[in-house]
Amino acid sequence: MESMKHTIAELSEHFNSKMAEFQKQLQTSSASATSPASTIATQFSTFRSFVLTALEGLQKQLDVLSRKQDEFEMRSRKKILLIHGVQESKNEKMSQVVTKIISENLDIPLKEDDISHCHRLEHSRSDKPRAVLVKFKDFSLRNKIWYSKSGLKNSGITLSEFLTKERHSTFVAARQRLGVSKCWTKDCGGCGG
Structure with a gap:
Protein backbone atom coordinates (compact mmCIF):
# COMPACT_ATOMS: atom_id res chain seq x y z
CA MET A 1 0.00 0.00 0.00
CA GLU A 2 2.79 2.43 0.87
CA SER A 3 4.45 1.89 -2.52
CA MET A 4 1.12 2.56 -4.25
CA LYS A 5 0.70 5.79 -2.29
CA HIS A 6 4.24 6.78 -3.21
CA THR A 7 3.63 6.01 -6.91
CA ILE A 8 0.44 8.07 -6.98
CA ALA A 9 2.24 10.96 -5.29
CA GLU A 10 5.07 10.74 -7.85
CA LEU A 11 2.58 10.61 -10.74
CA SER A 12 0.73 13.60 -9.36
CA GLU A 13 3.94 15.57 -8.97
CA HIS A 14 5.09 14.58 -12.47
CA PHE A 15 1.77 15.53 -14.09
CA ASN A 16 1.65 18.84 -12.25
CA SER A 17 5.21 19.79 -13.25
CA LYS A 18 4.69 18.78 -16.89
CA MET A 19 1.38 20.63 -17.05
CA ALA A 20 2.97 23.74 -15.53
CA GLU A 21 5.78 23.51 -18.08
CA PHE A 22 3.29 23.06 -20.93
CA GLN A 23 1.18 25.95 -19.67
CA LYS A 24 4.25 28.24 -19.67
CA GLN A 25 5.06 27.24 -23.23
CA LEU A 26 1.44 27.76 -24.20
CA GLN A 27 1.39 31.26 -22.70
CA THR A 28 4.62 32.11 -24.51
CA SER A 29 3.30 30.85 -27.84
CA SER A 30 -0.15 32.40 -27.39
CA ALA A 31 1.38 35.86 -27.55
CA SER A 32 2.54 35.21 -31.12
CA ALA A 33 -0.44 33.21 -32.47
CA THR A 34 -4.14 33.67 -31.94
CA SER A 35 -6.52 30.91 -32.96
CA PRO A 36 -4.41 27.68 -32.68
CA ALA A 37 -3.20 28.70 -29.24
CA SER A 38 -6.71 29.11 -27.89
CA THR A 39 -7.64 25.65 -29.20
CA ILE A 40 -4.56 24.16 -27.58
CA ALA A 41 -5.30 26.07 -24.38
CA THR A 42 -8.82 24.63 -24.26
CA GLN A 43 -7.53 21.11 -24.92
CA PHE A 44 -4.85 21.55 -22.28
CA SER A 45 -7.37 22.78 -19.73
CA THR A 46 -9.65 19.81 -20.44
CA PHE A 47 -6.73 17.37 -20.25
CA ARG A 48 -5.46 18.92 -17.02
CA SER A 49 -8.89 18.70 -15.43
CA PHE A 50 -9.17 15.06 -16.49
CA VAL A 51 -5.74 14.13 -15.10
CA LEU A 52 -6.37 15.87 -11.77
CA THR A 53 -9.79 14.23 -11.43
CA ALA A 54 -8.28 10.83 -12.27
CA LEU A 55 -5.50 11.29 -9.71
CA GLU A 56 -8.02 12.35 -7.07
CA GLY A 57 -10.12 9.26 -7.85
CA LEU A 58 -7.06 7.01 -7.61
CA GLN A 59 -6.14 8.57 -4.27
CA LYS A 60 -9.65 7.97 -2.91
CA GLN A 61 -9.59 4.35 -4.12
CA LEU A 62 -6.19 3.85 -2.53
CA ASP A 63 -7.46 5.28 0.76
CA VAL A 64 -10.45 2.90 0.70
CA LEU A 65 -8.19 -0.07 -0.14
CA SER A 66 -5.79 0.91 2.62
CA ARG A 67 -8.61 1.11 5.21
CA LYS A 68 -10.10 -2.20 4.05
CA GLN A 69 -6.72 -3.90 4.18
CA ASP A 70 -6.17 -2.56 7.71
CA GLU A 71 -9.62 -3.84 8.77
CA PHE A 72 -8.92 -7.25 7.22
CA GLU A 73 -5.55 -7.45 8.95
CA MET A 74 -7.12 -6.50 12.30
CA ARG A 75 -9.76 -9.21 11.86
CA SER A 76 -6.99 -11.75 11.36
CA ARG A 77 -5.43 -10.54 14.63
CA LYS A 78 -8.59 -10.58 16.76
CA LEU A 163 -2.39 -3.64 16.37
CA THR A 164 -1.46 -2.94 12.77
CA LYS A 165 1.38 -0.50 12.18
CA GLU A 166 -1.01 2.35 11.35
CA ARG A 167 -3.23 1.77 14.41
CA HIS A 168 -0.21 1.31 16.67
CA SER A 169 1.25 4.62 15.46
CA THR A 170 -2.07 6.36 16.11
CA PHE A 171 -2.29 4.81 19.57
CA VAL A 172 1.29 5.81 20.48
CA ALA A 173 0.69 9.39 19.25
CA ALA A 174 -2.52 9.62 21.30
CA ARG A 175 -0.74 8.32 24.42
CA GLN A 176 2.01 10.90 24.00
CA ARG A 177 -0.51 13.69 23.54
CA LEU A 178 -3.18 12.71 26.08
CA GLY A 179 -1.29 10.52 28.54
CA VAL A 180 -1.21 6.79 29.20
CA SER A 181 -4.25 6.72 31.48
CA LYS A 182 -6.50 8.42 28.90
CA CYS A 183 -5.80 6.10 25.96
CA TRP A 184 -6.60 2.47 25.42
CA THR A 185 -7.58 0.01 22.73
CA LYS A 186 -10.69 -2.12 22.70
CA ASP A 187 -11.24 -5.23 20.60
CA CYS A 188 -8.32 -4.31 18.35
CA GLY A 189 -9.97 -1.01 17.55
CA GLY A 190 -8.43 2.40 17.67
CA CYS A 191 -7.95 4.62 20.64
CA GLY A 192 -10.52 5.24 23.28
CA GLY A 193 -10.47 8.32 25.34
Whole structure:
Protein backbone atom coordinates (compact mmCIF):
# COMPACT_ATOMS: atom_id res chain seq x y z
CA MET A 1 0.00 0.00 0.00
CA GLU A 2 2.79 2.43 0.87
CA SER A 3 4.45 1.89 -2.52
CA MET A 4 1.12 2.56 -4.25
CA LYS A 5 0.70 5.79 -2.29
CA HIS A 6 4.24 6.78 -3.21
CA THR A 7 3.63 6.01 -6.91
CA ILE A 8 0.44 8.07 -6.98
CA ALA A 9 2.24 10.96 -5.29
CA GLU A 10 5.07 10.74 -7.85
CA LEU A 11 2.58 10.61 -10.74
CA SER A 12 0.73 13.60 -9.36
CA GLU A 13 3.94 15.57 -8.97
CA HIS A 14 5.09 14.58 -12.47
CA PHE A 15 1.77 15.53 -14.09
CA ASN A 16 1.65 18.84 -12.25
CA SER A 17 5.21 19.79 -13.25
CA LYS A 18 4.69 18.78 -16.89
CA MET A 19 1.38 20.63 -17.05
CA ALA A 20 2.97 23.74 -15.53
CA GLU A 21 5.78 23.51 -18.08
CA PHE A 22 3.29 23.06 -20.93
CA GLN A 23 1.18 25.95 -19.67
CA LYS A 24 4.25 28.24 -19.67
CA GLN A 25 5.06 27.24 -23.23
CA LEU A 26 1.44 27.76 -24.20
CA GLN A 27 1.39 31.26 -22.70
CA THR A 28 4.62 32.11 -24.51
CA SER A 29 3.30 30.85 -27.84
CA SER A 30 -0.15 32.40 -27.39
CA ALA A 31 1.38 35.86 -27.55
CA SER A 32 2.54 35.21 -31.12
CA ALA A 33 -0.44 33.21 -32.47
CA THR A 34 -4.14 33.67 -31.94
CA SER A 35 -6.52 30.91 -32.96
CA PRO A 36 -4.41 27.68 -32.68
CA ALA A 37 -3.20 28.70 -29.24
CA SER A 38 -6.71 29.11 -27.89
CA THR A 39 -7.64 25.65 -29.20
CA ILE A 40 -4.56 24.16 -27.58
CA ALA A 41 -5.30 26.07 -24.38
CA THR A 42 -8.82 24.63 -24.26
CA GLN A 43 -7.53 21.11 -24.92
CA PHE A 44 -4.85 21.55 -22.28
CA SER A 45 -7.37 22.78 -19.73
CA THR A 46 -9.65 19.81 -20.44
CA PHE A 47 -6.73 17.37 -20.25
CA ARG A 48 -5.46 18.92 -17.02
CA SER A 49 -8.89 18.70 -15.43
CA PHE A 50 -9.17 15.06 -16.49
CA VAL A 51 -5.74 14.13 -15.10
CA LEU A 52 -6.37 15.87 -11.77
CA THR A 53 -9.79 14.23 -11.43
CA ALA A 54 -8.28 10.83 -12.27
CA LEU A 55 -5.50 11.29 -9.71
CA GLU A 56 -8.02 12.35 -7.07
CA GLY A 57 -10.12 9.26 -7.85
CA LEU A 58 -7.06 7.01 -7.61
CA GLN A 59 -6.14 8.57 -4.27
CA LYS A 60 -9.65 7.97 -2.91
CA GLN A 61 -9.59 4.35 -4.12
CA LEU A 62 -6.19 3.85 -2.53
CA ASP A 63 -7.46 5.28 0.76
CA VAL A 64 -10.45 2.90 0.70
CA LEU A 65 -8.19 -0.07 -0.14
CA SER A 66 -5.79 0.91 2.62
CA ARG A 67 -8.61 1.11 5.21
CA LYS A 68 -10.10 -2.20 4.05
CA GLN A 69 -6.72 -3.90 4.18
CA ASP A 70 -6.17 -2.56 7.71
CA GLU A 71 -9.62 -3.84 8.77
CA PHE A 72 -8.92 -7.25 7.22
CA GLU A 73 -5.55 -7.45 8.95
CA MET A 74 -7.12 -6.50 12.30
CA ARG A 75 -9.76 -9.21 11.86
CA SER A 76 -6.99 -11.75 11.36
CA ARG A 77 -5.43 -10.54 14.63
CA LYS A 78 -8.59 -10.58 16.76
CA LYS A 79 -7.64 -13.71 18.73
CA ILE A 80 -4.10 -12.46 19.41
CA LEU A 81 -2.65 -10.73 22.45
CA LEU A 82 0.92 -9.61 23.10
CA ILE A 83 2.49 -10.23 26.48
CA HIS A 84 5.31 -7.87 27.46
CA GLY A 85 7.85 -8.22 30.26
CA VAL A 86 8.22 -12.02 30.26
CA GLN A 87 11.85 -12.78 31.06
CA GLU A 88 13.64 -14.89 28.48
CA SER A 89 15.32 -18.18 29.28
CA LYS A 90 17.01 -20.87 27.21
CA ASN A 91 14.85 -23.73 25.96
CA GLU A 92 11.68 -21.98 27.08
CA LYS A 93 8.38 -23.50 26.02
CA MET A 94 6.32 -20.39 25.53
CA SER A 95 2.89 -22.02 25.74
CA GLN A 96 3.80 -23.39 29.21
CA VAL A 97 5.19 -20.01 30.30
CA VAL A 98 2.05 -18.18 29.10
CA THR A 99 -0.29 -20.72 30.68
CA LYS A 100 1.47 -20.31 34.02
CA ILE A 101 1.45 -16.48 33.89
CA ILE A 102 -2.26 -16.27 33.02
CA SER A 103 -3.37 -18.96 35.46
CA GLU A 104 -1.39 -17.61 38.40
CA ASN A 105 -1.83 -13.85 37.88
CA LEU A 106 -5.33 -13.62 36.45
CA ASP A 107 -6.99 -16.64 38.09
CA ILE A 108 -8.18 -17.83 34.68
CA PRO A 109 -7.75 -21.54 34.14
CA LEU A 110 -5.76 -21.78 30.92
CA LYS A 111 -4.52 -24.95 29.26
CA GLU A 112 -1.93 -25.24 26.52
CA ASP A 113 -4.72 -26.61 24.31
CA ASP A 114 -6.42 -23.20 24.52
CA ILE A 115 -3.51 -21.66 22.62
CA SER A 116 -3.32 -21.90 18.83
CA HIS A 117 0.27 -20.74 18.67
CA CYS A 118 2.66 -18.81 20.80
CA HIS A 119 6.12 -17.37 20.12
CA ARG A 120 8.38 -14.44 20.82
CA LEU A 121 8.51 -11.58 18.35
CA GLU A 122 11.63 -10.52 16.45
CA HIS A 123 14.88 -9.77 18.16
CA SER A 124 14.72 -6.82 20.47
CA ARG A 125 17.01 -3.84 20.00
CA SER A 126 17.08 -3.18 23.72
CA ASP A 127 17.70 -4.97 26.99
CA LYS A 128 13.98 -5.60 27.42
CA PRO A 129 12.71 -9.13 26.82
CA ARG A 130 10.97 -9.65 23.49
CA ALA A 131 7.18 -9.59 23.51
CA VAL A 132 5.30 -12.89 23.31
CA LEU A 133 2.60 -13.25 20.67
CA VAL A 134 -0.25 -15.54 21.78
CA LYS A 135 -3.05 -16.62 19.47
CA PHE A 136 -5.95 -18.17 21.34
CA LYS A 137 -8.30 -20.71 19.81
CA ASP A 138 -11.33 -19.00 21.29
CA PHE A 139 -12.10 -15.28 20.97
CA SER A 140 -14.17 -15.21 24.17
CA LEU A 141 -11.24 -16.64 26.17
CA ARG A 142 -8.95 -14.05 24.63
CA ASN A 143 -11.41 -11.33 25.70
CA LYS A 144 -11.72 -12.75 29.21
CA ILE A 145 -7.94 -12.54 29.56
CA TRP A 146 -7.82 -9.07 27.96
CA TYR A 147 -10.46 -7.64 30.31
CA SER A 148 -8.73 -9.19 33.34
CA LYS A 149 -5.36 -7.62 32.55
CA SER A 150 -5.53 -5.34 35.61
CA GLY A 151 -4.64 -8.46 37.60
CA LEU A 152 -1.13 -8.13 36.17
CA LYS A 153 -0.57 -4.80 37.96
CA ASN A 154 2.79 -4.60 39.73
CA SER A 155 3.93 -7.90 38.17
CA GLY A 156 6.11 -6.26 35.50
CA ILE A 157 4.03 -8.02 32.87
CA THR A 158 1.57 -6.22 30.60
CA LEU A 159 -0.86 -7.20 27.85
CA SER A 160 -1.54 -5.36 24.63
CA GLU A 161 -3.57 -5.95 21.52
CA PHE A 162 -1.65 -6.81 18.35
CA LEU A 163 -2.39 -3.64 16.37
CA THR A 164 -1.46 -2.94 12.77
CA LYS A 165 1.38 -0.50 12.18
CA GLU A 166 -1.01 2.35 11.35
CA ARG A 167 -3.23 1.77 14.41
CA HIS A 168 -0.21 1.31 16.67
CA SER A 169 1.25 4.62 15.46
CA THR A 170 -2.07 6.36 16.11
CA PHE A 171 -2.29 4.81 19.57
CA VAL A 172 1.29 5.81 20.48
CA ALA A 173 0.69 9.39 19.25
CA ALA A 174 -2.52 9.62 21.30
CA ARG A 175 -0.74 8.32 24.42
CA GLN A 176 2.01 10.90 24.00
CA ARG A 177 -0.51 13.69 23.54
CA LEU A 178 -3.18 12.71 26.08
CA GLY A 179 -1.29 10.52 28.54
CA VAL A 180 -1.21 6.79 29.20
CA SER A 181 -4.25 6.72 31.48
CA LYS A 182 -6.50 8.42 28.90
CA CYS A 183 -5.80 6.10 25.96
CA TRP A 184 -6.60 2.47 25.42
CA THR A 185 -7.58 0.01 22.73
CA LYS A 186 -10.69 -2.12 22.70
CA ASP A 187 -11.24 -5.23 20.60
CA CYS A 188 -8.32 -4.31 18.35
CA GLY A 189 -9.97 -1.01 17.55
CA GLY A 190 -8.43 2.40 17.67
CA CYS A 191 -7.95 4.62 20.64
CA GLY A 192 -10.52 5.24 23.28
CA GLY A 193 -10.47 8.32 25.34
